[in-house]
Amino acid sequence: MLDERKRLVLRAIIDSYVETAEPVGSRTIARKHDLGVSPATIRNEMADLEETGYLEQPHVSAGRIPSDKGYRFYVDSLMEPHTFAKTEVEKIEKQLLDPQLTPERALHAAARLLALLTDSVSLVVAPSTDQLVFKHIQLVSLEPNSILVTLVLHPMIVKNRLIRTEQEYSPEEVADISEALNKKLKGITYRQLGMTVLREIISDFGEIGRVLVELVLQGLAEEKEEQIYATGASNILTKPEFRDVQRAAALLEALEEKDVLMNVMSSTAKSSGVQVVIGQENVYAPMQTCSIVTCTYYVGSDVVGALGVLGPTRMDYSKMVAAVDLVARTVSLLLTKHDR
Amino acid sequence: MLDERKRLVLRAIIDSYVETAEPVGSRTIARKHDLGVSPATIRNEMADLEETGYLEQPHVSAGRIPSDKGYRFYVDSLMEPHTFAKTEVEKIEKQLLDPQLTPERALHAAARLLALLTDSVSLVVAPSTDQLVFKHIQLVSLEPNSILVTLVLHPMIVKNRLIRTEQEYSPEEVADISEALNKKLKGITYRQLGMTVLREIISDFGEIGRVLVELVLQGLAEEKEEQIYATGASNILTKPEFRDVQRAAALLEALEEKDVLMNVMSSTAKSSGVQVVIGQENVYAPMQTCSIVTCTYYVGSDVVGALGVLGPTRMDYSKMVAAVDLVARTVSLLLTKHDR
DNA sequence: TTTAGCACTCATTGAGAGCGAGTGCTAACA
DNA sequence: TGTTAGCACTCGCTCTCAATGAGTGCTAAA
Numbered sequence: 001m002l003d004e005r006k007r008l009v010l011r012a013i014i015d016s017y018v019e020t021a022e023p024v025g026s027r028t029i030a031r032k033h034d035l036g037v038s039p040a041t042i043r044n045e046m047a048d049l050e051e052t053g054y055l056e057q058p059h060v061s062a063g064r065i066p067s068d069k070g071y072r073f074y075v076d077s078l079m080e081p082h083t084f085a086k087t088e089v090e091k092i093e094k095q096l097l098d099p100q101l102t103p104e105r106a107l108h109a110a111a112r113l114l115a116l117l118t119d120s121v122s123l124v125v126a127p128s129t130d131q132l133v134f135k136h137i138q139l140v141s142l143e144p145n146s147i148l149v150t151l152v153l154h155p156m157i158v159k160n161r162l163i164r165t166e167q168e169y170s171p172e173e174v175a176d177i178s179e180a181l182n183k184k185l186k187g188i189t190y191r192q193l194g195m196t197v198l199r200e201i202i203s204d205f206g207e208i209g210r211v212l213v214e215l216v217l218q219g220l221a222e223e224k225e226e227q228i229y230a231t232g233a234s235n236i237l238t239k240p241e242f243r244d245v246q247r248a249a250a251l252l253e254a255l256e257e258k259d260v261l262m263n264v265m266s267s268t269a270k271s272s273g274v275q276v277v278i279g280q281e282n283v284y285a286p287m288q289t290c291s292i293v294t295c296t297y298y299v300g301s302d303v304v305g306a307l308g309v310l311g312p313t314r315m316d317y318s319k320m321v322a323a324v325d326l327v328a329r330t331v332s333l334l335l336t337k338h339d340r
Numbered sequence: 341m342l343d344e345r346k347r348l349v350l351r352a353i354i355d356s357y358v359e360t361a362e363p364v365g366s367r368t369i370a371r372k373h374d375l376g377v378s379p380a381t382i383r384n385e386m387a388d389l390e391e392t393g394y395l396e397q398p399h400v401s402a403g404r405i406p407s408d409k410g411y412r413f414y415v416d417s418l419m420e421p422h423t424f425a426k427t428e429v430e431k432i433e434k435q436l437l438d439p440q441l442t443p444e445r446a447l448h449a450a451a452r453l454l455a456l457l458t459d460s461v462s463l464v465v466a467p468s469t470d471q472l473v474f475k476h477i478q479l480v481s482l483e484p485n486s487i488l489v490t491l492v493l494h495p496m497i498v499k500n501r502l503i504r505t506e507q508e509y510s511p512e513e514v515a516d517i518s519e520a521l522n523k524k525l526k527g528i529t530y531r532q533l534g535m536t537v538l539r540e541i542i543s544d545f546g547e548i549g550r551v552l553v554e555l556v557l558q559g560l561a562e563e564k565e566e567q568i569y570a571t572g573a574s575n576i577l578t579k580p581e582f583r584d585v586q587r588a589a590a591l592l593e594a595l596e597e598k599d600v601l602m603n604v605m606s607s608t609a610k611s612s613g614v615q616v617v618i619g620q621e622n623v624y625a626p627m628q629t630c631s632i633v634t635c636t637y638y639v640g641s642d643v644v645g646a647l648g649v650l651g652p653t654r655m656d657y658s659k660m661v662a663a664v665d666l667v668a669r670t671v672s673l674l675l676t677k678h679d680r
Numbered sequence: 681t682t683t684a685g686c687a688c689t690c691a692t693t694g695a696g697a698g699c700g701a702g703t704g705c706t707a708a709c710a
Numbered sequence: 711t712g713t714t715a716g717c718a719c720t721c722g723c724t725c726t727c728a729a730t731g732a733g734t735g736c737t738a739a740a
Binding site: 023025026027039043044046047057060061062063 | 731733734735
């Protein structure tokens with residue numbers, strides 16, 4: 001599709017533009033990257049690359065900048081994989097694989113680490129409860145009509161809910177129900193909780209059962225708040241593409257809207273492996289000058305969440321991909337180990 | 341100290357400047373606020389106010405802007421209390437006093453509400469565990485050497501910790517210890533846990549006791565992450581004082597540093613009632629062009645946390661104070677009601 | 681096919697002029 | 711003695727205009 005020299009030129013332009021954020025001229029390339037040809041030749045190549053849509057020209061007397069299509073080609077076919085220094089990898093692993101850390105905290109740590117590593121905004125979708133396997137459910141009577149439900153899910157994720165009942169229950173009754181529920185639920189996920197099981201729970205456990213099923217059905221929807229978060233917003237403000245404060249404000253606002261983030265992440269991190277969404281490919285308008293790099297993470301072999309970074313389209317894709325991949329792998333390892 | 345007319349002039353200048361963010365000239369004041377004197381007279385007053393430090397002049401051919409001292413005087417002696425519309429108050433109460441809400445969620449809701457209400461950044465310090473009274477402690481054996489500790493604290497705040505022991509414990513042993521611990525701790529706070537009680541726990545409960553005491557002593561320090569948060573950062577970016585992106589970035593960074601926030605909040609919300617810290621009074625340099633309005637909140641009659649807002653010194657202090665006060669009161673009410 | 685040369689474009693920069701908002705001072709007035 | 715009208719003055723802001731220079735496309739020669 002593109003001959004060797006055009007590829008070299010495109011790569012050179014992207015590398016330079018990513019570094020400097022300035023439109024790149026033919027002279028610059030001739031000087032910095034020794035392609036063995038003169039600026040004039042490069043100009044011809046650049047004109048071709050612009051015609052085929054890989055480059056854009058802000059105005060006639062400026063250099064070229066990569067288009068979304070240019071970045072896309074770069075990501076798919078041009079860039080060389082980035083590798084982190086061994087010490088860096090070890091630092092990351094050391095911070096995340098701390099066995100003291102609960103999965104929730106580890107994910108927060110991962111978000112901070114990723115933001116630091118990439119100097120961008122990091123996005124994390126925590127495991128959604130309904131994909132995790134029940135490990136333990138515990139009901140404790142606090143007052144006669146107030147019961148604490150503690151849910152322990154597969155990779156040691158703990159959730160609490162408080163329920164209030166009309167009827168009064170003795171601690172013993174509650175303990176019995178707790179044990180019975182435990183037997184019924186152990187080893188399955190929210191998702192696998194079919195209607196039959198729910199009906200059984202209602203008929204077996206009376207009011208408590210009813211309230212519990214309500215709890216399940218309302219889907220813990222309000223959890224979205226806690227389930228997705230963005231870290232490192234300040235990193236992005238210093239980038240030249242956000243010198244326009246309006247745009248920065250719009251983006252920040254989006255980052256505070258959990259619904260928006262959720263949409264963005266779920267439309268991006270569809271399949272496995274590292275995904276890159278570039279500029280206009282983004283469904284959400286205020287982010288169309290940004291790119292998003294995401295990766296799913298696992299408990300064992302089940303996808304339970306995703307994490308990634310968000311930055312201007314002018315980003316070091318190679319490094320971003322490597323960082324997201326590394327952190328996602330490490331998180332998966334951690335969650336899977338927690339399993340034991 | 342200041343005669344009546346000077347006070348009127350100062351107030352007029354502050355009101356106008358807060359609204360427009362433009363230096364205020366003598367003509368503007370003569371026109372808008374009917375003081376019954378000519379611009380020339382007002383000019384004389386303004387010159388006096390500048391000499392005594394209540395006003396500043398960006399340059400000689402501009403109007404005046406309030407100094408920190410001016411704002412301070414305004415807050416202490418000049419401003420009239422703001423009152424919210426009844427419908428607004430009801431809306432807030434309705435959103436926060438939802439009995440379904442856990443205290444944690446209510447506080448998050450309060451933060452969002454406060455940010456919305458004041459169009460600023462809201463800051464919340466959640467109740468710190470060590471000031472709350474034990475309501476219930478529950479140990480559950482998940483595996484022979486892995487125990488889930490669930491702590492229920494006074495206004496229905498639930499914390500979980502996972503501990504791993506060298507020794508193996510049977511579910512029954514764990515249940516026994518749980519019950520005994522419960523008896524020992526019920527009704528006191530972390531703070532009141534003297535050395536004697538800790539020693540008792542170690543000697544009574546062996547390894548589990550030791551691990552628990554370690555948990556207590558390490559003070560749940562890592563909790564800072566969850567204990568303080570800032571919401572609504574995007575609100576502040578659109579204000580003219582943050583057109584300088586550098587400054588905005590510095591502030592945002594500060595908001596992501598929990599340590600910094602913690603310092604700021606604890607040095608501000610010292611005594612009870614609404615506190616206002618203006619500009620230079622702020623200990624933290626990047627915030628010295630900002631003011632902070634905070635208020636403590638209560639469970640019963642005990643201060644357990646604080647909340648507030650952060651904005652440029654040019655803020656509607658009256659409204660800010662009213663909003664912070666209202667939200668703090670509502671949160672206190674909620675937490676105290678949860679008590680039942 | 682490559683390259684040197686050259687005319688051309690256009691964003692950016694800086695100087696200078698004019699504008700106007702706002703001041704301080706002075707002198708007259710109540 | 712306090713107030714006010716008048717006026718000269720200051721200075722940031724905006725506009726214009728020319729100069730600059732980076733970078734281009736095109737042409738013609740190698």
